[in-house]
Amino acid sequence: MRIITTRRETQAIILAILAILAAILVIVFFTKSSPNSQEHKSAGGEWLEITTPMSLIHIGSNDSFAITEEGNRAAKLVYDAVAHKNLDSAKAASELYTQLIPKENYGGEYSTLQWFCDYFLASESQKKEFLKDKYVSSFFEFFSANDFTNLKDYLTLKYHLNKLEEQFTQADQERKALLEDTILFNNPRREEWEKTSKMMTFFPIKAGDKIADVGSGPGYFTFKFAEIVGDKGRVFAIDTVEKHLDYVNHVSQKYGIKNVETVLTQGDTLGVGENQIDVAFLCSLYHNIYGMDKEDDRHRFIDNIKKSLKKDGTLIIVDNAVVERGKLPYHGPYIAKQLIIGQLKYYGFRFVKDFASVPQRYVLIFKKM
Structure with missing residues (x-):
């Protein structure tokens, strides 16, 4: 049987086909851009999948x-x-x-x-x-x-x-x-709880490096870094609490450690010159910077880190992940690592890789761009 269509019927059919194609394109677009799309998450990382009722940051x-x-x-x-x-x-x-x-x-x-x-x-x-x-x-x-x-x-x-x-x-x-x-x-x-030695094997630190231990406290990592960088390297113990730095100086003098230098700051600067540092290190500090600092203060602080780092300098951040309570012998402040990675991207740092010594404790490695 021969089917004869008018021009108006033909136009209607074409419009219907176009509408169907448009609907298919919309479905594909929203599927690809959905936070549940594994392809989108792995490619860009803009979406953060929520798998817990806990907050993504806790101070x-x-x-x-x-x-x-x-x-x-x-x-x-x-x-x-x-x-x-x-x-x-x-x-x-x-x-x-x-x-x-x-x-x-x-x-x-x-x-x-x-x-x-x-x-x-x-x-x-x-x-x-x-x-x-x-x-x-x-x-x-x-x-x-x-x-x-x-x-x-x-x-x-x-x-x-x-x-x-x-x-x-x-x-x-x-x-x-x-x-x-x-x-x-x-x-x-x-x-015992942090697996510090295992964690430190992931740090890109070598003999001769100059390291800024930002927020050093009484020098737990300062002295570990001093042993790694050796006589040709230098570790700057940077803190806002003078008595912490007094403790670091006392221990340094007691054991004849000559490659550690203490720097007292007000918190928004590092107190070292520009392009002087191979590695800047922050441990259990960034959750405060992200959650408590004013925008201008945070920008000034991170900008000072960038200025102190050499051209291809490294930023190491250690902090605590979001982990359901009761799983580990550590409870305290934490921040989802994706929040840090996303923020530092816009402050001019390229994310390189991450590592976890225990599920609650992660290491993030960045390069200055």
Whole structure:
């Protein structure tokens, strides 16, 4: 049978076909650009798949995960062990921390306090083993001086053992922060939860390099870097807290470490010259920069990092990933790494690669563009 169509019918058919093709193109476009499109995610990385109800960044306060009923009970036992040489309290505290660490351990603090308890319980020969590392020995000397004044003060201030926090002076708050940073940074058992040695094998650092340890605190990584870069290299320990840098200087002088230089800053500059640095290193710092800094302050800070780096300089960022609670013996501030990668792209850094020593702890490597 022969079908005869008019011009108007032909036009209608053509329009219908075009409409169908347009609909197909729209479906393909939105499928390709959807955040659920694996191709789009892997190619550009603009989409961040959300797999948890947790926030992508958490800053919190220093006390967010440490001031609990059981944490208080353990701290009181540690204080009794220190102040009254009570080994029963040391044993009870150590056993309690074994239970608490998988649930509440904030930044490794509990494992530090447990280390002190285990030291008190050790034999004389075992105590020598505890202190065989010179940096651990310096850490112990800092907290044990004058009958453990610094350790007792920390427990008193952190856990409000003799007065409420609102009764603390500004000097009390600053002293607590100083002691807490030292507890968290130079924890003798940091290696156990962070796998620091494994993590550092990923750092592109070599002999002769000049490194800016930005936010160095009491120098946990500063001295590790100093051993790697050797006599021809240099490590700048950069911090806003003068007493942290006093600690670094004391340890450097004590052990004759000559390739470490301390730099006190106001927080928005590095205090080193332009094009001087091979590697800039930030550990557990960027979540604060991303979540708390004003835009102008952040831009000035990152711009100063760029200026200090040499032409092909490297930026290393270590921070904490979004991990469901209860999976690891670390609870504290964190930030999804994709937020950092995305932001630094617009500040002129090219993302190179990443690595995780433990699921919660990641390393990001960038190159200055």
